[in-house]
Amino acid sequence: MILASRDIIDSVDKAWWILTGISVVLFIGIMTALVIFAIKYHRSRNPRAADISGNTKLEIAWTVLPTLLSVYMFFVGYEGFALMRDMPSEENSIVVEVDARQWAFTFRYPNADISSPDMYVPVGKPIRCHLTAPDDDVIHSFYIPYFRTKEDCVPGRTNYMWFQADKIGVYNIFCAEYCGKDHARMVSKLHVVSEEDYRKWLTQRLEDRFRPIDDVAAVMDAKSEGIVASNAAELYTVYCASCHGPKGEGGLVEGARSFIDNATDKWKKGVTIPDMFRTLTLGLDGTRMKAFDNLSAWDRFALAHHVASLHPDGPGRSDAPIEEYKKLIDEFKLAEQKKVSLDFPVDEAIEELVEKTGSEKNK
Amino acid sequence: MSDSLSAAPSATGDAHADDHHGHYGVPGYDPIASRMGMWLFLFTELLLFGALFIAFAAYLSKYPTYFAEGSGSLNVPVGAFNTVVLLTSSLTMALAIAALQRGDKNLSIKMLNATVLFAGVFCVIKAFEWGAKIEMGIYPGSATLAAMDQGKQAFYNMYYTMTGFHALHVIIGAGLILWVKKRTLDDRVNPKRLVLMENIGLYWHLVDLVWIFLFPLYYLIA
Amino acid sequence: MSNDAAALPPLEQVDYIRAKKGLKSWLTTVDHKRIAILYLIAILTFFIVAMGLGVLMRLELLNPGTDFMDGPAYNRILTLHGVIMTFLFIIPSIPAVFGNFLLPIMIGANDVQFPRLNLASWYFYMAGAVLALIAVGLGGVDTGWTFYVPYSANTDSNVLLPMVAAFLLGWSSILTGLNFIATVHRLRAPGMKWGDMPLFVWGLYATSWIAVLATPVVGITLILVLMERFLGIGIFNAAMGGDPLLFQHMFWIYSHPAVYVMVLPAMGVVSEIIPAFSRKKIFGYWFIAVSSMAIAAIGSLVWAHHMFTSGMADEGRVIFSFLTFFVSVPSAVKVFNWLATIYKGSIKIDPPMLFAFGFIFMFSIGGFTGLMNASLSTDIHIHDTAFVVAHFHYTMFGSTGLMFFAAMHYWWPKMFGRMYSFKTAFFGFGLFFIGFNLLYFPLFLAGLAGMPRRYQDYLPEYHGYHAASTIGSWIMVVGLMILFINLIVAIWRGKKAPMNPWGGATLEWQIPSPPPTHQFDAAPDLTHGPYDYDFLYEDEDQPKETEVKA
Helix, strand or coil: CCCCHHHHHHHHHHHHHHHHHHHHHHHHHHHHHHHHHHHHCECCCCCCCCCCCCCHHHHHHHHHHHHHHHHHHHHHHHHHHHHHHCCCCHHHCEEEEEEEECCEEEEEECCCCEEECCEEEECCCEEEEEEEECCCCCCEEEEEHHHCEEEEECECCCEEEEEECCCCEEEEEEECCCCCCCHHHCEEEEEEECHHHHHHHHHHHHHHHHCCCCCHHHHHCCCCHHHHCCCHHHHHHHHCHHHHCCCCCCCCCCCCCCCCCCCHHHCCCCCCHHHHHHHHHHCCCCCCCCCCCCCCHHHHHHHHHHHHHHCCCCHHHHCCCHHHHHHHHHHCCCCCCCCCCCCCCHHHHHHHHHHHHHCCCCC | CHHHHHHCCECCCCCCCCCCCCCCCCCECCHHHHHHHHHHHHHHHHHHHHHHHHHHHHHHHHCHHHHHHHHHCCCHHHHHHHHHHHHHHHHHHHHHHHHHHCCCHHHHHHHHHHHHHHHHHHHHHHHHHHHHHHHCCCCCCCHHHHCCCHHHHHHHHHHHHHHHHHHHHHHHHHHHHHHHHHHHHCCCCECCECHHHHHHHHHHHHHHHHHHHHHHHHHCCC | CCHHHHHCCCCCCCECCCCCCCHHHHHCCCCHHHHHHHHHHHHHHHHHHHHHHHHHHHHHCCCCCCCCCCHHHHHHHHHHHHHHHHHHHHCCHHHHHHHHHHHHHHCCCCCCCCHHHHHHHHHHHHHHHHHHHHHHHCCCCCCCCCCCCCHHHHCCCCCHHHHHHHHHHHHHHHHHHHHHHHHHHHCCCCCCCHHHCCHHHHHHHHHHHHHHHHHHHHHHHHHHHHHHHHHCCCCCCHHHCCCHHHHHHHHHHHHHHHHHHHHHHHHHHHHHHHHHHHCCCCCCHHHHHHHHHHHHHHHCCCHHHHHCCCCCCHHHHHHHHHHHHHHHHHHHHHHHHHHHHHCCCCECCCHHHHHHHHHHHHHHHHHHHHHHHHCHHHHHHHCCEHHHHHHHHHHHHHHHHHHHHHHHHHHHHHHHCECCCHHHHHHHHHHHHHHHHHHHHHHHHHHHCCCECCCCCCCHHHHHHHHHHHHHHHHHHHHHHHHHHHHHHHHHHCCECCCCCCCCCCHHHHCCCCCECCCCCCCCCCCCCCCCHHHHHCCCCCCCCCCCCC
């Protein structure tokens, strides 16, 4: 029942070649006739035109033949489409929730409760994509050219598509529906990895995602190992720069805060690292600033430090006493070994996940 | 626009109009062409409302229960009364044309006045209906509406849009009738040249027709 | 002529251009020929502006990365290019200019049915154009010409003016369409049956019906978006229970048939030029006439092929793909009939004929690549990529735009009474043809390789396609400028044009060049049909006309 994506690719390519073949033959025929007639019946050679005004049989022929050809071409195109829409069930596939918003894709792995700005999938497994966009966002389109597949992410509805990678590698993901300012930069990567690497990646991701804040001193220090590991500069580029500007100058969309001006009083939740953490975790109601609670607590702290570092006066102005941090850690229970929505230790969760997703039907 | 439709010159290149005098193609009065122009214009109006009816159908099938509920909140007797008002106005409009055809200008003017009066009554009743809903806090962009279920919001958004567009057409129609009344008074519309009044009559019947569909769709699906 | 004629003053024989002087006489004219000239000036101006914007976009895309336009600027230029080219150039182009000028003449009438309404249409057009320009002045708009919600309901840019502009322009084309339909029905010369009408008139007639029937739907759709922005009535807003896809349906119910509004008149022009320069009856008159109506009818049922990746029900996609394929049939019938017309003709390749050959080339490429858009599986891949951009530029610009230029070259002697330099026209066309194909063909390949459309930036692997394309844009623009300058210079410097420079058989070639304001004193001579060239050979085997050498 479920066919490998190679079959979809082949079917699309086959349809393409058949249509191109028919087109090229007809095109060459038409152009050859045109040139030959233009030369042969040029006025210098043929001063008087023949008296012909039509031929019903010929008309019927060149009406009926293209009609039949059209029906044939329709079926050629339908074939590959049928494969694309023959979705594997959720049990037999890895479900990836694709959340598109201006201007980044976020890939969520619901079975594992983690998310990532790049997509990772194991080779040879059917991948089922659930495509959404927030209600207050705009339409995007999830496009992986290599797999010849594309479907829109529309606010207010969930669309579906699937593919299956047959080769390890890195592939482009584009947003194909015009979505505004950074449409051209709404580009992501699909990493097709071996099953083993996929498991490693998931493990790493899960650990990172729920790593407790066990060391207050570390999150207070922008240069601590834990903070540096988050690579905040890259996170900033993916999640923040399209509105707040690559240097924090702000204003790239209406109302986007500048991180480099001096008016500290206008910051809705305050300018200290714990304040920024709170903004990142909860979002700002009534603005386009969304909650980024899909990032790990460490990532959020790292981002706050990065934003603080953008200010010309130096990060010092964002300093806060240790009590503030402790309050925050209590408030959001950051020190606890938070449980993944699955109620067992991480290792088991991964086992379960890989087992589930690995048990694809090979009928 | 209707001015151009009715009063525009028409060339006598027309094969059927050989009673014309003067040079070939000198402008003349061609009621058939004017009526054809009006019908084409009415097509565009029908399609404009048609698009709204398609949207209505789409949301009705998406939220059938909410639409029934929303429909139940509308006042059927008032809607029915308004339907009668509009139907009567269509009748008086037709009588105005018939009267002018017979050469009875006075009666025609009276009938036009009656039509405008009925249009006014319709609008006032409609305004009270809207007002009642607005008093309850149900109007586009209101917090009350925003707090309702999505299906309800869709119903009221469609309700305000479609009845609003229809009311706008009633107002425009009434304005056109007043205008044709003025033209009738100074005899530029007369028993021999009454295509302008006929055309505006057609427009008025369309406005009526749209309401004939709106009434059951909004008031009676509960 | 009737007896009363003697009592009337003699008809002036001054041509329509010199009939009256002064700007006011032009701005208040109800003469269909003068209104056509008003449209011509406006439409050409807007075309040149939008072409300049297109060149700017291509320049930005010469290299990956941001060269001189950032995302917001590029998106505004892109929207403006699309809005002007679609609403101000390609939709009105042939009907408003050549339809206005020629439709009454071709059916032997002295004007359209509603001349004042005709002038009103032009003012609607100009009002729309002015609003669009004001919108630019106020910072531009960045929704793309399709105004998709929710983007158009959310964007910070000024959507109100361009949408009202599109609404007014829609009115302009509705009123023109209404006028043309009434004209065709009521003003045909005595004795002219439907089957005696030139095919250009058939094309305009079919177009007019589409304009009248489809435009109101997009009008109300745009109004609904404005109501969401300003009144909070979210008919398309997902958060209020609305469906953004409904907008796309309602938008394309109009805008896909609008594609045929654009191409049918162009096909009508081809059907005039090819027989005239082949001196041979058009092959299969009724099949060409009926295929225009068939395209109009089938073309109204295929809109959702713009939405194959939107998440519409799979069954819907299958049905719309199936229907879409059938639009290709009447188009193919036309191409075959044109070829059969050339067969055993007596062909002279003057500039208009060369343009018509160019049309067959470009339209075939545009049409065949259309098959890949109609086909479900291939469309999923190429939808919203550069492939689509190339496809619709081949059909809209390479075909319809080219035929607009062809119509200029065919009827210029009639409109202005002057001939232009053929050599320059050939040269300009050559550059245009090479430049056009270099500009757009690489985009097919880029699209197949996955390059999405409406991108201000791109990954380095697409550099080659974009570089070639940008170079092509330069060549093409030079070619076009040569064509335009050649024509404009001819108005003052050209040799006087005879009444019938090409040996055409339709009625416009029976009246002076340029025509007098009142072109027909009496019912025109209908002794030969619109494609009956025997009159050229009455005395001997040599045509009567003095061949024009320019």
